[in-house]
Amino acid sequence: MNYKMMYVKAPGVIKLLGEHAVVYGKTAVAAAIDLYTKAEVIERSDHIIIELSDINRSISFEKHDIEEMKDRISNIKELIKESDKERTALLAILSNFNNVNYHIKISSSIPMQKGLASSAALSVAFATLLAKLNNIDDEKSIIEIARIGEKIFHENENAGLIDTNTSFYGGIVIFNKKTGIDRINKELDISIIDTGPKKSTAETVAHVANLYKEKTFYVESILDDIERQTQLGIKAIREDNYEELINAMCKDHQLLRELGVSTYNLDKVVEIAMQEGAGAKLSGGGGGGIAIALNLNERAIEKIKAMNFDIINAKITNQAAQYFLQS
Numbered sequence: 613m614n615y616k617m618m619y620v621k622a623p624g625v626i627k628l629l630g631e632h633a634v635v636y637g638k639t640a641v642a643a644a645i646d647l648y649t650k651a652e653v654i655e656r657s658d659h660i661i662i663e664l665s666d667i668n669r670s671i672s673f674e675k676h677d678i679e680e681m682k683d684r685i686s687n688i689k690e691l692i693k694e695s696d697k698e699r700t701a702l703l704a705i706l707s708n709f710n711n712v713n714y715h716i717k718i719s720s721s722i723p724m725q726k727g728l729a730s731s732a733a734l735s736v737a738f739a740t741l742l743a744k745l746n747n748i749d750d751e752k753s754i755i756e757i758a759r760i761g762e763k764i765f766h767e768n769e770n771a772g773l774i775d776t777n778t779s780f781y782g783g784i785v786i787f788n789k790k791t792g793i794d795r796i797n798k799e800l801d802i803s804i805i806d807t808g809p810k811k812s813t814a815e816t817v818a819h820v821a822n823l824y825k826e827k828t829f830y831v832e833s834i835l836d837d838i839e840r841q842t843q844l845g846i847k848a849i850r851e852d853n854y855e856e857l858i859n860a861m862c863k864d865h866q867l868l869r870e871l872g873v874s875t876y877n878l879d880k881v882v883e884i885a886m887q888e889g890a891g892a893k894l895s896g897g898g899g900g901g902i903a904i905a906l907n908l909n910e911r912a913i914e915k916i917k918a919m920n921f922d923i924i925n926a927k928i929t930n931q932a933a934q935y936f937l938q939s
Contacts, residue, residue: 618744619652622737622933624722625729625778626804626904627895629845629864632820632871633838634774637789641842641849642774643928644782645802649720649733651741661715662702662738666724671699673706681707688760692767701761705735708757709742716741723924726806727813727896732775735761736933740780744935755780767814782932786846796849797930803905804924805892805916807877811899816873819899823872831871838867858891858906865893873898881905881916888912 623644630640654663660673681703684691694700706712718738722730739758748754755776762772777793778785784796824831845860847853865882868874878894881903885892890912892905908916908923916923 617653618741618935619650620737620741620744620933620935621648621650621931622733622740622779623648623782623929623931624733625775626802626902626928627727627774628784628849628904629860630838630842631894631896631898632817632868632873633835633842634787634789635817635820636824636832636835638835638839639786639788639842639846640774641784641786641846642778643784643798643800643802644778644931645728645804645926646929646931647720647722647728647924647926649718649722649730649737651716651718651734651737653741653745654715654717657713657715660706660712663715663717664698665717665719667698669698671702673703677703678707678712685760688763688769692764692769694764697765701731701735701764702738704760704764705739705742705757708739708760709746709748711746712742714745723806725810725901727810727894727898727901728804729775729779729896731765732758732762732772732779735759735765735772736776736779740933740935751780766812768817780933783930784849784928798849798928799930800854800906800928802926802928803908803913804895804926805881805903805905806901806922806924807875807881807903808900808921810901811897813897816897816899819873820871834867834870838864841867854906861891861893861904861906862886868894868898875900877919877921878903880919881921884912884915888915 624647628641634640663670724730735758743754758776759772774787786794841860841864848856882892885905890907895904
């Protein structure tokens, strides 16, 4: 095998429906998009070198770093407290493999810290590449290793289950804590609107948790309504009924707004989309960042661009995380 010619691409992820409610046992729907993180072998090396080209950082590891992490990996509560998230996450993933003496470059077309699961795609691409180099094909093991990185990036022991599975398998992924994961093969054009900086997911999740403590009955009623819209959206996806999917998305956004995780900019994008017969909603943790939209017409696009928001035309893709040998 020519290691110099090997690379893995893993897709970014959007949340179609059910974010925040999923924390409380409801259903969430995520989808892989055709923006990718690429992890590639540059060369064999006496030292382990991971080059993060998008943030212009190169991290080196020695053998003793790996051995030390192997002793610490079971204590995820301590690892998520580490201040250097990139170094800790990469090292934690590396510690699950024996054959790791490479110079590996990681690059991405996924905007960072916007709610597009850039860290999940990084963790999946990196773990999948290392698994291939170690002749490991156990999909569940690879996903669990990638999740370690997500837990560290998001400082949450429960993070990453939806995003890593969606980035690894591609397509549309339906997740519920009780029933597990289901997947739909579907490709669909979608617009991603960047409304500006966002709060961390940890911050918005904490906000909802505090609201739940203060107004339990009120929040539970909203979560039940979100679940209803999610189920209607899933039915619409299966039946290719995009008018009903648009309705579910818009109603879902209004419910998330009631939970206090939207912003003026996100609400304005949804308002414009609805005025023009399209559908839109925040995607992910909220508190800024991206909105996703279906069926935006030219007038809606012009209005959104007039607000100085960037629009990315993307596609929900069935492309899973895959390794390639360059020709």
